[in-house]
Amino acid sequence: MRRSIIGFLLAAAVAAAGLSAPAASAQPDVKSTAAQGERRNYIVTFDEPGLLHYHGGIRELKATSPAATGRRKLDVSSSDSRAYLDHLAALQAGRTAAIAGKIGRDPGQVYLYSITISGIGLELTADEARAIASLPGVKSVDHVPDRQLDTFRGPEFIGAGAIWSGAATPSNLPTRGEGIVVGIIDSGSNRDHPSFGPLPAECGAEAGQPKLTAYTCMVGGTCTTASSGSCASANNGPTPEDCTGHGSHVASIAAGNTLTVAGTTPAPEFDMSGVAPCARINSYKVCSSSTCSGTAITAAIEKAIADGVDVINFSISGGGGNDVSVWSGNSDDRRFLDAVTADILVAASAGNTRLDATQSNFNPTPEGDVNHRGPWLASVASSTHDEQGSPVGGSVSITGPEPVPAPLSTPILLTTSSSPHQFADDADIEIVHFADAPEGCNADPGYPAGLLSGRIALIRRGTCNFSEKVAKAEAAGATGVLVFNNAIGVPTGMAGLEGAGVPAYTIAQDVGQALAAHLVTLSGTPAAAVVNAPVVQGDVLSNFSLRGPITPVPAGAQGSGNAFDVTKPDITAPGDDIYGAWANEATSGAAEYGITGGTSMSSPHVAGAFALLRAVRPDWTATEIKSAVMLTALNTGGVREDVVTPWTPDDVGNGRIDVSRAANAGLVMDETIANFLAANPASGGDVRTLNLPSMRHSSCEPSCSWTRTVKSTLASSATWNVAVVNPPGFTVTVSPGTFTLAGAGATQALTITATPTPGSQRIQFGALRLGTATPGQSPDLGMSIAVLGEGVLDDVIFAHGFEGEGGGSTPGVYTDRAGFMAQLAAGALEPVFSDLGPIAEPKVFSNAGYTIELRSGNNNGLWGEPNAIITPNSAGVDIVVDFTAGEVTAVGGNFWITNAAVAPVAANVTIELSDGTTEQYDAAGPSDFRGFITAAPITRITFKGTATNSQWSTLSSLVVGSAN
Numbered sequence: 025m026r027r028s029i030i031g032f033l034l035a036a037a038v039a040a041a042g043l044s045a046p047a048a049s050a051q052p053d054v055k056s057t058a059a060q061g062e063r064r065n066y067i068v069t070f071d072e073p074g075l076l077h078y079h080g081g082i083r084e085l086k087a088t089s090p091a092a093t094g095r096r097k098l099d100v101s102s103s104d105s106r107a108y109l110d111h112l113a114a115l116q117a118g119r120t121a122a123i124a125g126k127i128g129r130d131p132g133q134v135y136l137y138s139i140t141i142s143g144i145g146l147e148l149t150a151d152e153a154r155a156i157a158s159l160p161g162v163k164s165v166d167h168v169p170d171r172q173l174d175t176f177r178g179p180e181f182i183g184a185g186a187i188w189s190g191a192a193t194p195s196n197l198p199t200r201g202e203g204i205v206v207g208i209i210d211s212g213s214n215r216d217h218p219s220f221g222p223l224p225a226e227c228g229a230e231a232g233q234p235k236l237t238a239y240t241c242m243v244g245g246t247c248t249t250a251s252s253g254s255c256a257s258a259n260n261g262p263t264p265e266d267c268t269g270h271g272s273h274v275a276s277i278a279a280g281n282t283l284t285v286a287g288t289t290p291a292p293e294f295d296m297s298g299v300a301p302c303a304r305i306n307s308y309k310v311c312s313s314s315t316c317s318g319t320a321i322t323a324a325i326e327k328a329i330a331d332g333v334d335v336i337n338f339s340i341s342g343g344g345g346n347d348v349s350v351w352s353g354n355s356d357d358r359r360f361l362d363a364v365t366a367d368i369l370v371a372a373s374a375g376n377t378r379l380d381a382t383q384s385n386f387n388p389t390p391e392g393d394v395n396h397r398g399p400w401l402a403s404v405a406s407s408t409h410d411e412q413g414s415p416v417g418g419s420v421s422i423t424g425p426e427p428v429p430a431p432l433s434t435p436i437l438l439t440t441s442s443s444p445h446q447f448a449d450d451a452d453i454e455i456v457h458f459a460d461a462p463e464g465c466n467a468d469p470g471y472p473a474g475l476l477s478g479r480i481a482l483i484r485r486g487t488c489n490f491s492e493k494v495a496k497a498e499a500a501g502a503t504g505v506l507v508f509n510n511a512i513g514v515p516t517g518m519a520g521l522e523g524a525g526v527p528a529y530t531i532a533q534d535v536g537q538a539l540a541a542h543l544v545t546l547s548g549t550p551a552a553a554v555v556n557a558p559v560v561q562g563d564v565l566s567n568f569s570l571r572g573p574i575t576p577v578p579a580g581a582q583g584s585g586n587a588f589d590v591t592k593p594d595i596t597a598p599g600d601d602i603y604g605a606w607a608n609e610a611t612s613g614a615a616e617y618g619i620t621g622g623t624s625m626s627s628p629h630v631a632g633a634f635a636l637l638r639a640v641r642p643d644w645t646a647t648e649i650k651s652a653v654m655l656t657a658l659n660t661g662g663v664r665e666d667v668v669t670p671w672t673p674d675d676v677g678n679g680r681i682d683v684s685r686a687a688n689a690g691l692v693m694d695e696t697i698a699n700f701l702a703a704n705p706a707s708g709g710d711v712r713t714l715n716l717p718s719m720r721h722s723s724c725e726p727s728c729s730w731t732r733t734v735k736s737t738l739a740s741s742a743t744w745n746v747a748v749v750n751p752p753g754f755t756v757t758v759s760p761g762t763f764t765l766a767g768a769g770a771t772q773a774l775t776i777t778a779t780p781t782p783g784s785q786r787i788q789f790g791a792l793r794l795g796t797a798t799p800g801q802s803p804d805l806g807m808s809i810a811v812l813g814e815g816v817l818d819d820v821i822f823a824h825g826f827e828g829e830g831g832g833s834t835p836g837v838y839t840d841r842a843g844f845m846a847q848l849a850a851g852a853l854e855p856v857f858s859d860l861g862p863i864a865e866p867k868v869f870s871n872a873g874y875t876i877e878l879r880s881g882n883n884n885g886l887w888g889e890p891n892a893i894i895t896p897n898s899a900g901v902d903i904v905v906d907f908t909a910g911e912v913t914a915v916g917g918n919f920w921i922t923n924a925a926v927a928p929v930a931a932n933v934t935i936e937l938s939d940g941t942t943e944q945y946d947a948a949g950p951s952d953f954r955g956f957i958t959a960a961p962i963t964r965i966t967f968k969g970t971a972t973n974s975q976w977s978t979l980s981s982l983v984v985g986s987a988n
Contacts, residue, residue, distance in 0.1 A: 508536020
């Protein structure tokens with residue numbers, strides 16, 4: 025999972041604190057207020073800390089913070105806590121009266137906060153909020169948008185409600201998954217949670233019929249229902265109980281009981297339901313914490329098959345890396361092919377970005393790393409539903425001073441953090457950057473007096489924790505913080521800021537660098553900006569969701585030159601901030617519900633949908649059900665996390681699942697287990713021949729073709745028309761373009777041919793659309809197309825090929841250093857590589873307005889040789905150069921490979937620019953130069969490591985600058 029925030033009921037928190045909620049008569053009529061469209065929810069935070077954070081300092085009031093008292097838990101019942109709470113109550117009463125006087129009305133207090141902060145929750149107009157912010161004792165006034173984060177909306181959003189009611193089933197008979205068993209291979213289950221209590225009567229179950237059967241697969245190599253041990257035991261193994269919350273959350277999304285706020289103990293914050301609430305659940309525990317045993321996973325798959333489950337959900341990583349490994353007998357994906365052989369549907373998470381640079385699996389960018397690539401299972405991406413905000417927390421637009429540089433002309437997206445504060449919508453702000461200490465750590469020079477006062481601090485990520493950066497800026501007077509990423513890719517949200525007193529957000533590296541460089545040119549003058557409200561929108565790709573494309577199978581690991589041409593992920597479903605069951609919290613009394621996000625949460629939405637479809641369409645094979653989900657997926661209007669760029673099949677496969685459409689698909693597609701096995705590229709197979717609802721070809725020259733066979737599910741005859749959405753640069757034809765199928769079981773083979781037009785070597789996307797000539801017989805169906813030709817490179821960085829205009833520099837690739845240097849403007853950075861031996865990462869060089877950071881891929885180690893830098897620790901390690909200050913449109917250097925004796929080795933090398941553009945050539949030694957002049961600024965150059973042992977990437981004579 026991506027992140028998790030345990031969800032507690034406010035009433036429970038108030039009761040635990042021994043406080044009284046405001047009287048009902050003091051609460052405004054929320055409905056009538058909302059209808060006015062004028063007042064919104066705000067939290068007014070006062071200067072003094074809440075009970076949890078009070079460390080003393082007030083006469084006769086002792087510290088109450090656990091850190092000060094030496095207790096592990098906050099003791100709200102102690103005499104010291106009572107005294108401090110009384111003190112807060114008196115202050116809050118006086119400040120509430122002052123607020124009433126300032127705005128000229130009873131503020132209608134809704135919430136009282138005394139535990140994590142001292143403050144009140146109010147409904148205010150924007151003008152009232154600004155007026156209150158100037159009152160003594162008021163630390164901040166923050167707008168808090170309404171959120172509805174629950175599993176109930178997720179099922180409704182993907183069409184499950186129409187299956188529950190029977191409105192979208194072919195027979196018009198309702199189902200909630202009765203008689204279906206969903207296997208959850210995960211971290212166990214919270215066995216006494218109401219989500220997993222006995223099946224209710226409305227599911228047609230006998231009184232007391234159990235919903236959940238829980239196994240642990242971590243003892244003795246078998247899966248048992250043994251209940252000995254507890255989550256406090258050394259390895260969390262001897263019990264099926266969930267010790268992390270992950271497995272309980274996943275199971276409740278797929279098939280948890282329908283729960284209501286009234287009548288459920290413990291009560292959820294929202295009415296909620298799994299996608300298939302009447303299905304039974306088999307829970308197979310294979311994870312002790314965030315680590316899941318491979319041997320236990322295999323045991324769990326075998327047990328699930330033996331138990332005859334209908335669906336398996338696997339929200340655990342795997343099925344990535346070496347593409348052909350999914351056919352290996354030791355891989356999870358291969359075992360899942362065995363499950364498909366047993367007619368079990370498998371949904372698996374596509375995976376999340378990994379942002380910890382200290383870990384070997386560090387991967388800050390989601391592209392090309394999608395998990396679970398086996399063509400027989402559903403790899404599920406994550407996106408939003410329509411009752412939650414998009415994955416970004418709004419944006420800021422730079423408004424001055426004029427002129428605003430082009431890279432800053434579009435809104436800068438903000439990624440949310442754990443700070444309890446937010447920028448007010450439409451607020452005017454000023455942003456500053458201290459270039460002498462860009463990372464803003466305590467060890468760095470202090471901020472000049474007054475620089476940050478009343479302004480937003482722009483800080484670079486790195487070296488110290490987010491909390492340290494934010495606290496230092498706040499202490500210097502900053503009213504907010506923007507931290508820009510120090511690596512290419514989607515920025516992570518900031519954790520550990522629960523005690524922050526100001527809003528804090530992360531932004532992407534490229535715009536952060538551009539903004540920092542712009543602020544340097546302003547010489548201390550702040551940039552003016554305005555805050556834009558978050559976008560509330562469904563079908564927004566989650567920023568953490570891993571994506572394709574799957575890279576070609578390495579030479580020597582494939583047969584007959586066949587690539588692993590499968591589009592993954594297959595589908596997307598809601599996975600961003602989902603509310604559901606959680607683990608027991610017996611020691612803290614927590615409400616056993618949580619909010620979490622990740623592809624771990626999107627996958628069980630699909631697993632639950634599979635369960636409903638298995639109930640509605642028991643005669644369809646597992647592969648046919650998967651095909652129906654893909655053929656009927658919604659793929660119009662979906663966007664990437666910037667909320668602007670349309671998503672592609674490499675992001676979400678065929679689109680977002682809609683189970684109500686899938687249940688009525690007029691065509692399905694099947695495939696045999698023998699064909700899945702025979703398609704292994706390592707054995708000479710060709711995955712392009714598989715009968716899948718997607719088509720892909722990575723070398724379509726002079727043309728390429730696929731055959732797809734569809735089967736009718738309709739009781740009567742239907743005529744189908746086929747239309748094509750041509751990929752840019754390609755012409756696609758289909759034969760036949762019209763066909764008639766007499767009834768259920770009738771089949772038709774389609775031949776699809778793509779022919780490229782000269783010019784494009786970038787992957788392009790199109791689609792096949794199938795619809796009935798008589799409206800209403802079936803939802804419209806679609807198959808995705810992804811093709812790559814072998815024509816002239818077409819790339820935004822080299823927008824005009826190699827043809828220069830006027831007296832400017834010529835964009836392109838240079839092999840002659842002298843010719844390249846003649847194109848550069850004065851002031852280029854030419855770092856001197858003087859280190860010998862190990863080099864601390866990142867290695868930073870600065871000069872003439874340019875700053876670069878040089879590191880190894882995965883922070884695997886750099887080593888200095890005379891005038892050169894190498895990566896000596898292992899094979900396949902990249903050298904990465906990030907441009908963190910200055911606008912770079914020219915970069916060059918000598919790139920070659922050395923052996924253990926640091927002698928040149930002839931090898932084929934690859935250089936990659938920040939947009940993925942590559943230059944590949946045979947390098948013989950240190951004289952091999954490559955220089956790049958680009959038409960648009962770049963933020964990174966990567967020298968890709970080779971996969972051969974004792975052959976190391978080597979770089980010398982680097983130059984970074986801008987073109988004339």
